[in-house]
Amino acid sequence: MNEKVRKTGHQLEVPDFPVIPFIEGDGIGKDIMGPSQRVIDAAVAKSYGDSRKISWLEVLAGEKAYLQTGEWLPEATLNAFREYLVGIKGPLTTPVGGGIRSLNVALRQTLDLFVCLRPVRWFKGVPSPVRYPHLVDMHIFRENTEDIYAGIEFMAGTAEAGKLMRFLTEEMGVTDQVRFPENSSFGVKPISKDGSERLIRAALEYAIERELPSVTLVHKGNIMKFTEGAFKNFGYDLAESEFGDQVFTWRIYEKLKSERGKIDADKALEEAKKSGKVIVKDVITDAFLQESLLRPFDYSVIATMNLNGDYISDQLAAMVGGIGISPGANINYHTGYAIFEATHGTAPAIAGTGKANPGSLILSGVMMLEYLGWTKAAEHVYDAMDHTFAKRRVTSDLHAQMEGATLLSTSEFADEVIRNMH
Ligand code: NAD
Numbered sequence: 001m002n003e004k005v006r007k008t009g010h011q012l013e014v015p016d017f018p019v020i021p022f023i024e025g026d027g028i029g030k031d032i033m034g035p036s037q038r039v040i041d042a043a044v045a046k047s048y049g050d051s052r053k054i055s056w057l058e059v060l061a062g063e064k065a066y067l068q069t070g071e072w073l074p075e076a077t078l079n080a081f082r083e084y085l086v087g088i089k090g091p092l093t094t095p096v097g098g099g100i101r102s103l104n105v106a107l108r109q110t111l112d113l114f115v116c117l118r119p120v121r122w123f124k125g126v127p128s129p130v131r132y133p134h135l136v137d138m139h140i141f142r143e144n145t146e147d148i149y150a151g152i153e154f155m156a157g158t159a160e161a162g163k164l165m166r167f168l169t170e171e172m173g174v175t176d177q178v179r180f181p182e183n184s185s186f187g188v189k190p191i192s193k194d195g196s197e198r199l200i201r202a203a204l205e206y207a208i209e210r211e212l213p214s215v216t217l218v219h220k221g222n223i224m225k226f227t228e229g230a231f232k233n234f235g236y237d238l239a240e241s242e243f244g245d246q247v248f249t250w251r252i253y254e255k256l257k258s259e260r261g262k263i264d265a266d267k268a269l270e271e272a273k274k275s276g277k278v279i280v281k282d283v284i285t286d287a288f289l290q291e292s293l294l295r296p297f298d299y300s301v302i303a304t305m306n307l308n309g310d311y312i313s314d315q316l317a318a319m320v321g322g323i324g325i326s327p328g329a330n331i332n333y334h335t336g337y338a339i340f341e342a343t344h345g346t347a348p349a350i351a352g353t354g355k356a357n358p359g360s361l362i363l364s365g366v367m368m369l370e371y372l373g374w375t376k377a378a379e380h381v382y383d384a385m386d387h388t389f390a391k392r393r394v395t396s397d398l399h400a401q402m403e404g405a406t407l408l409s410t411s412e413f414a415d416e417v418i419r420n421m422h
Contacts, residue, residue, distance in 0.1 A: 002390050005085045005372070007336030009071045012085075014372045024384065025090020025272040025344025026062045028356035033090050035414030036361040039381060040369065040420045047376040054355060057084070061103055061234045062092040081337065086369055088340045090361060096184030104341075108144050111337045112208075113330035114195070115202050116142040120315045126321040127401040136320055137210070141203040142309025146195045147308045152188035161186055166403040191227040191305060196234040200226065202305040202333045206238060207278045208246055214248075215239075216371075217282040218304040218312065231305055232282045239280045250281040289315060304406040317343065324357035324397045327364040329371070338371055340364040350396075354409035357395040359385070362417065370385055387420035388413070 003015035024033045037056060045051055059077040066072050072095050075306045081087050092103045107113070117142040122133040130136070154161040165181050168174035178184050200217070207215050217236075221229030236251045248269065257265035273279065283291065285308050292299055292312075296319070304312060317326035323344040329337040342360040350356055362381065369378040388394075392405040393416050408416060 002340045004083065005336070012336055012373070013052050014374075016048075017055055018086070018268070018372070019055045019057050020368075021057045021059045021077075021084050021085070021087040023059055023061045023077070023089035023092070025342070025346065026064070026093040027091060027348045027351040029062075029090025029092070029342075029346060029355065030185035031351065031410045032342065032358035032361045033051045034265060034363055035358045035411050039358075039362050039384075039414050039417050040365040040377075043377040043380040043384075043421060044371070044374065046380050046421050047374070052374070057369070059087070061089070061107075062225070063072075064261065066095070066308060073106055078107075081111060083340065085336045086338045086340075086368060086371065088361075088365060089340050089342075091345050093346050100361050101287045105149075106409075107339060108330050109347060111330075111339070112145065112335070113275045113331060113332050113337060113339060114143065114145050114198055115329075115333065116309060116313075117206075117329045117331060117332045117367070118142065118316070119327065120316040120320055122320040123325070123386055125392055125402070126325070126398060128386070129321055130293055130296065130319045132296060133320060134266055136293055136316070138296065138299050138316055139206065139301045140309060140313055140316065141199055141206070141301065142313065142372075143199040143305045145306075145307035146190050146192060148189045150188065150190050151183075152190075154186045156185040164209070166215075191229050192313050193230070194352045196231045196305075197238050198334070200235045200238055200303045201242065202331075203301050204243055204247065204278065204280070207301045208243070211276065212278065212300045214279040214281060214299070215301040215303055216299055217280070218285055218308055219282060221282075222284055227249045228285075228305060228308075235282070235303065236280065240279040243278075247280050248277045284313075285369075287363070288312070290381070292316065293319065313343070321398065322361065324395070325363060327360055327367050328363075329364065329367050338368070340368040340371075354411065355396040356410045357397050358410050358414055359395075361415070381417070383422070384417045384420040387422075388416050390419075 003017060005018050006013045024030060059080045061073050061077050065074055094102045120136060120138045122136045154164055164186055203215050208366045217232050217234045219228040221232045236249050239247045239249050240399060253265050253269055256268055317323055326343045328343040329338055329340045341364055344360055347356060366381045368377045392402055393408055394402060394405050395408055395413050
């Protein structure tokens with residue numbers, strides 16, 4: 001009865017009883033995985049009765065894998081994700097020494113999971129530092145495979161750094177831009193057309209499919225013209241050439257403005273909005289970090305590079321209740337590979353105490369249900385989470401900030417969410 005999720009062409013084929021591999025995770029991973037799976041199972045049962053059910057398959061990674069197999073990320077685990085396509089994971093300890101930089105990075109690179117998707121929405125009642133938390137509804141598409149995260153770095157004083165410095169001066173025409181050539185470290189920032197396009201295409205398709213109002217390209221192209229600036233231009237070129245009349249770009253607006261004046265350009269923009277076109281715009285990263293706090297309602301889907309995406313994800317998460325309830329996924333939309341994950345770390349100080357908030361993993365599970373097309377079950381969980389927060393029944397991270405709240409343990413919170421599925 002248990003079957004595999006498959007990808008044929010553009011279509012994900014999801015059987016009624018899919019095998020879903022999961023990595024329990026280290027630290028609080030043990031505390032949150034079971035309760036999160038209970039919530040997801042309950043939502044599926046509530047929505048589809050006996051006709052659909054997830055068949056969970058545990059695979060090993062992190063400390064648990066190391067203790068049982070001597071390896072941090074066994075090949076069998078990677079093979080399970082290759083075979084079953086869609087999986088979920090708890091947080092993993094980053095091994096100290098031993099060649100692996102980060103297990104998460106290794107998973108993303110091996111399966112070429114080029115999109116890191118982080119939806120950011122507010123649940124009524126959750127404490128927020130911003131004035132309009134109810135108007136926050138953003139979806140971050142962070143490029144996952146390029147940028148300074150490629151790991152091409154050379155430490156000051158090494159032969160490699162010296163060789164690179166000589167290459168820059170002798171062959172690349174660099175004169176005095178490196179202020180202290182004798183003791184500079186270097187990092188290389190690859191941003192490609194192919195890498196940018198596949199990320200931006202996924203963001204545009206997501207916005208069109210969900211009828212979202214805009215896609216904003218966030219970049220620092222005013223300074224890094226050939227990397228981040230190129231990302232912006234690749235994005236506009238792609239939107240205009242591949243998505244035609246489904247989008248209206250800011251670049252077209254600016255062209256109209258210079259040719260026909262502001263009144264005509266504004267009119268075209270208004271018409272585009274009215275007819276449901278996705279508005280494609282861009283903003284410089286520092287301005288975005290400020291504007292998204294002050295005017296969150298101006299932003300919907302965000303497409304950006306790896307480092308910007310890292311900073312932006314945490315700021316936006318803080319606007320709606322912090323990392324305890326921020327979900328995430330790493331996806332390759334071409335192969336279908338997708339790993340849904342808690343965005344926080346292993347929180348070793350509270351592991352085993354019942355204090356961990358399972359919200360991030362539960363909501364990652366909801367993203368997984370949406371990805372599988374089981375939207376009814378996903379809506380059940382969203383709805384139940386809304387009710388649970390509105391009743392102020394929360395785990396200790398949120399309890400400390402909410403007046404009149406009832407403190408629940410990790411497992412009690414999951415039970416409460418299940419009780420609130422109407
Ligand atoms: P962390 O996210 O584990 O903890 C940061 C703070 O948030 C701590 O105060 C912690 O108690 C709190 N916190 C985190 N998740 C929570 C939850 N669900 N409920 C309540 N409180 C929560 O970050 P860190 O301390 O920098 O990292 C600890 C370990 O986790 C490191 O080994 C790091 O490499 C790893 N890590 C893994 C991932 C991942 O697997 N995706 C991500 C980040 C860090």
